[in-house]
Amino acid sequence: MVTIFREVVYAQPLGFRPLALDLYVPAEPVALCLYLHGGGWRIGSRADGLEVGPNVPRSPWQQPSFFERIAQLGLAVASVEYRLSGEARFPAQLEDVESAAHYLAEHRGDFGISTDARVCWGGSAGGHLAALHALTTSLPVSAAVCWYPVTDLVALLADIDDAGGQADRSRESREARLLGATADERPETARAASPVHAVRPGAPPFLLLHGDKDTAVPLRQSHRLAEALRAVGGHAVVEEVPGATHIFPELDDAALQGLLERSARFLLAAATGEKGAAARGHGAPG
Incomplete structure (x- = not known):
């Protein structure tokens, strides 16, 4: 049973x-998972x-929902809204996530969550x-799962070019709206907003x-x-999904469910102290 x-x-x-x-x-939640939605920081x-x-987004209220299915595996899931780039520039979004984490740390008992284990998960901008x-929170985090994430805003446009995509270098791009200017115009802000530079x-x-x-x-x-x-002695596994583009529209329900379950079990294993097992259980580093 999942209480919402x-x-x-x-x-x-x-x-x-x-x-x-x-x-x-x-x-009986094993850990509390902070979940962050995608949408290019602009929507969602x-x-x-x-x-x-298969090729068509589901209704967010389909039963059981993504969140309920993950909760049934043992994670209490907090799906957090944050200020979008049309409302505030970076670092407002990160500040909102940190505020949500601290709120839950203080009030988790009010919602029947006795564990203090924390993990996080998100897709794309999330x-x-x-x-x-x-990488930056003042609270302990046992593990993170990231689906098709932006990790280096400084290098993103070059990576898109190299992959055969169409990079948007305008001030109306998703990245410029987040930063308040292009990465070239505000390189220090772009670095501060990049997980690779927070390792x-x-x-x-x-x-x-x-x-891929x-x-x-x-x-x-x-x-x-x-x-x-x-490079700093950390654990990181990259699982490449063959033939998949952004947000995995090519996957059928069974393949998607398999990735969801593997992701949840990675977080659960880390939250219970099985970090090595979590990493090994998802293949060799890619």
């Missing part, structure tokens, strides 16, 4: 709307899970924020899933973060 708490307000930044999260709690909501299906949160010794283990045909956020982005983590 909807529209839990966790913060109200001065001058902005209240920010809320939805919380999905199994009977806490109702959006990693449910694509994968970027999950990675950055795992540190003692970072939690990462599982990065990425399609992704030209929107190329596979090289996941490898950049994995290489940086390994």
Whole structure:
């Protein structure tokens, strides 16, 4: 059984709307997972899970939802909304994620969550924020799973070019809207917003899933973060999804469910102290 708490307000930044999260709690959660939605930092909501299906997005309220299915595996899932780039520039989004994490650390008992183990998960822009949160938060994080994440804003456009995509170098691009200018115009802000430049010794283990045909956020982005983590002695596994583009629209339900379950079990293993087993259980580093 999964208990759902909807529209839990966790913060109200001065001058902005209240920010809320939805919380999905199994009977005996092993860990609390902070989940961050994608959408290029411009669109999306806490109702959006990693449910694509065969070429057509699913309804976020399909039963059981992505969040309920993950909760049934043992993770309490907090799907967090954050300020979009049309509302605020970076680092507002990261500050919102940190606020949500602290709110949950203080109030988890109110929602029947007794464990203090924390993990994080996100896709695309949400994968970027999950990675950055795992590397910079003041709270302990046991592991992070990132699906097709942006990890290096400085190198992103060159990676898109190399992958055969169409890089947007304008001030209207998703990255420029996040930063308030292009990465070339604000290189220090772009570095500060890039997980590869936040890597540190003692970072939690990462599982990065990425399609090998992704030209929107190329596979090289996941490898950049994995290489940086390994350079400081960290655990990082890149799982390449053959033939998949951004958000995995090519996958059928069975393949998608397999990736969801492997991702959840990676987080569960790390949260219970099986970091090595978590990494080994998902293949050799790619």
